[in-house]
Every structure is written in C-alpha cells, then in structure tokens.
Amino acid sequence: MNNTPRKVKFSTILNLLKKKPIPMLFGFLFTLIPLFLVIVLSIVFSSFGNDTPEIDYELINTQGKEITAEITDIETQYNVTINGVHPTIISYKYLENGNEVHSKYKVLEERKIANLEIGDNVDIKELNGNSILKGLKPYDFSTGFFLLFPIPFLIIGLPFLIYSILNMKKELNLYKFGKVNKGKIISMMPKSGLPFSNVGQGIIIHYEYESRNGNKIIGESFTTDFSIMSDKKKDDFTPIFVSTENENKSCIVSKLDSLRNGWNI
Known part of the structure; x- marks a missing residue:
C-alpha cells in the first residue's frame, strides 16, 4: 500500500x-x-423524579425510628398518569434534635391518602436525615425500561x-x-x-x-x-x-x- x-x-x-x-x-x-428518542425521553421523564429527595426505602423502613410529622402540603400531579392514577407529593415537617426539618414524599396511593389533609399528623420513619411515610411505599419513576425500548x-x-x-x-x-x-x-x-x-x-x-x-x-x-x-x-x-x-x-x-x-x- x-x-x-x-x-x-x-x-x-x-x-x-x-x-x-x-x-x-x-x-x-x-x-x-x-x-436518540431514548435519550430525549429519558431526560424528559427523569425530571419527574427530581422533585422529591432520593431515599433508600428498605433501609429506612427497617432501621428508621418512628416519629410524628405534620403535613404542610398535598400536591397531585395531574399532568402524569400511571395506570390511571396520578402521583401525589406530600410535604411535611417534623422535629429532629430540636430542629424543624421539611421533606417531601411522592406516592401513588390515591385510596390510602384520600382522607389526608394539610395540618394532619402522620407517622413517619426517619434515619440519618431521610424519612418515609409509614405504611406508604414511595413512587419512583424509573427510566430503566426506556433502555429496553x-x-x-x-x-x-x-x-x-x-x-x-x-x-x-x-x-x-x-x-x-x-x-x-x-x-x-x-x-x-x-x-x-x-x-x-x-x-x-x-x-x-x-x-x-x-x-x-x-x-x-x-x-x-x-x-x-x-x-x-x-x-x-x-x-x-x-x-x-x-x-x-x-x-x-x-x-x-x-x-x-x-x-x-x-x-x-
């Protein structure tokens, strides 16, 4: 050559x-x-999970301590529908070592939270600054299935x-x-x-x-x-x-x- x-x-x-x-x-x-579509859709839909803190549900549920929190806001995301159900973001506050802590929790449980109102007390579990609502699994929008598309x-x-x-x-x-x-x-x-x-x-x-x-x-x-x-x-x-x-x-x-x-x- x-x-x-x-x-x-x-x-x-x-x-x-x-x-x-x-x-x-x-x-x-x-x-x-x-x-290209997978990349675009993953970026768009991943933003749905950015409005609540990332937590390890299983760890907090098994090792967290149970305390009481007060609901400060309930927001239903009507622009998102999963199997006919809208995700709901529940905002709450609680005291930890004398400090007031504010957090959010997203769920896909319309029936279980139907009677909750702002100002109600709810049981939560807290571990190392992270918390979950007791008895409610978080809604986690996973973009992993887009990789299979x-x-x-x-x-x-x-x-x-x-x-x-x-x-x-x-x-x-x-x-x-x-x-x-x-x-x-x-x-x-x-x-x-x-x-x-x-x-x-x-x-x-x-x-x-x-x-x-x-x-x-x-x-x-x-x-x-x-x-x-x-x-x-x-x-x-x-x-x-x-x-x-x-x-x-x-x-x-x-x-x-x-x-x-x-x-x-």
Missing part, C-alpha cells in the same frame, strides 16, 4: 454510503433514531448499518491506498435510485484490467458521476483504483471525486 493515504473529504464518504441507500436507510432508521430496533437495524459501513470502508480503503490503474470499459448501465429522492441513482460500470502478472480481471463498480456517460464509451480506458493486497478488488475513479479531493488523476 501507499505510505501516505490520499485525502478523502467527508462529502465523498457520505456519497459512498449513499451508493447502497436501502441498507443505509434501514440501518440509520432502526438504530440512530430509536437511540430500542433493543428490537437495534436487532433489525444493526446488521444493515454494519453492512453499509463495511462496504463503505472497502471502497474508502481503495480511495486512500489503491494503486492507480486503467480499466477498459465493457459496459455502462444506468441504475435508478429510491423513489422521490433518487438516492442511489448512478451508473454500473463493468471493465477489464490487467493484474501485475498479466491476468485479465473483470471488475464492476458503481459511480454517481453521470459525466462518464458523455466522456467515455465502450472500449475506452478509464482510471481505476486497484487494491495492492488483492488485485481482484477495484473501483472506478470518477472525474468528480478526483476533482473534489484533489487527486489529479
């Missing part, structure tokens, strides 16, 4: 991915978009994405390190792209070239540069890149890519 790789611009790399639009489209739709999509999309990237890397490797050779054009066939966008539209070119040992090799390459249809015809020679590791691997050097990347080929 050449010691110094040729420069390849990012736009050329994107065009390589577009050469196989269907695997690329499926790969991106079923991997990147679900992952993209798994089915990843199973579908990752093979397509990997296939697209591997194919792109093969041709990118030729662009950077391939030996410049010339191929004799055998045929040129237009290929249609995806509906509406025309992504994947281009020319399939079959050509013949010689290996270092003088063997004839038939190559096939795809280019999105339609200028070759007007510049070249059957039996004309066109520049190609040939792998120095495996001479059966080659690709067309399009005029557009050569100009765009400054290869001067």
